[in-house]
Amino acid sequence: AQRVTQPEKLLSVFKGAPVELKCNYSYSGSPELFWYVQYSRQRLQLLLRHISRESIKGFTADLNKGETSFHLKKPFAQEEDSAMYYCALIQGAQKLVFGQGTRLTINP
Amino acid sequence: DAGVIQSPRHEVTEMGQEVTLRCKPISGHNSLFWYRQTMMRGLELLIYFNNNVPIDDSGMPEDRFSAKMPNASFSTLKIQPSEPRDSAVYFCASKPSRRNTGELFFGEGSRLTVL
Numbered sequence: 419a420q421r422v423t424q425p426e427k428l429l430s431v432f433k434g435a436p437v438e439l440k441c442n443y444s445y446s447g448s449p450e451l452f453w454y455v456q457y458s459r460q461r462l463q464l465l466l467r468h469i470s471r472e473s474i475k476g477f478t479a480d481l482n483k484g485e486t487s488f489h490l491k492k493p494f495a496q497e498e499d500s501a502m503y504y505c506a507l508i509q510g511a512q513k514l515v516f517g518q519g520t521r522l523t524i525n526p
Numbered sequence: 527d528a529g530v531i532q533s534p535r536h537e538v539t540e541m542g543q544e545v546t547l548r549c550k551p552i553s554g555h556n557s558l559f560w561y562r563q564t565m566m567r568g569l570e571l572l573i574y575f576n577n578n579v580p581i582d583d584s585g586m587p588e589d590r591f592s593a594k595m596p597n598a599s600f601s602t603l604k605i606q607p608s609e610p611r612d613s614a615v616y617f618c619a620s621k622p623s624r625r626n627t628g629e630l631f632f633g634e635g636s637r638l639t640v641l
Binding site: 424427450452461462463464467504506508512513514515516517518519 | 529557559561565566567568569570571574576581582617619621623627628629630632633634
């Protein structure tokens with residue numbers, strides 16, 4: 419079965435330190451992966467998608483098919499990065515399957 | 527556009543009562559999704575509709591849960607009877623089904639507490 423796993427429920431780092439939020443997936447085929455973010459008192463929203471190979475708010479994520487991973491990285495964390503982050507996989511034409519989420523806290 | 531609109535934002539009810547959550551998708555979006563968010567399980571897909579037709583309801587936990595989409599601008603998720611373990615935040619999301627970008631547009635959620 420297709421599955422997304424985020425092994426860390428909570429992650430806390432200091433401002434200016436590098437951040438890596440882990441995501442592993444299981445999928446029989448060519449996966450399409452995404453990161454969503456939910457800031458405090460805001461709606462869950464798309465952060466980035468792997469096919470775009472983009473950097474959003476300093477975050478990047480590389481799809482590693484050998485390790486079946488799609489970790490989210492940022493070299494220098496900022497306080498405004500504190501949020502809930504979800505990794506997601508699209509299954510079939512439309513079904514988006516999410517991981518359990520990681521709450522990231524950036525300490526000043 | 528106000529985005530996806532959900533009501534109520536908060537609901538506190540007693541075990542055994544019927545709960546109805548409502549969702550208005552973004553105009554022009556013809557795919558609608560219901561998710562449940564809990565600390566333990568994260569975001570779980572309950573059901574989704576395409577052009578008002580339920581496509582996949584395999585995530586609906588049990589018969590106590592039902593969802594309808596009578597027209598393109600309205601959907602309901604009903605729990606009858608409710609139980610304390612149903613306490614969660616329920617999200618509705620929509621997307622235009624023509625564009626398969628993986629981007630869902632979420633509502634603000636309905637926080638349900640069943641006592």
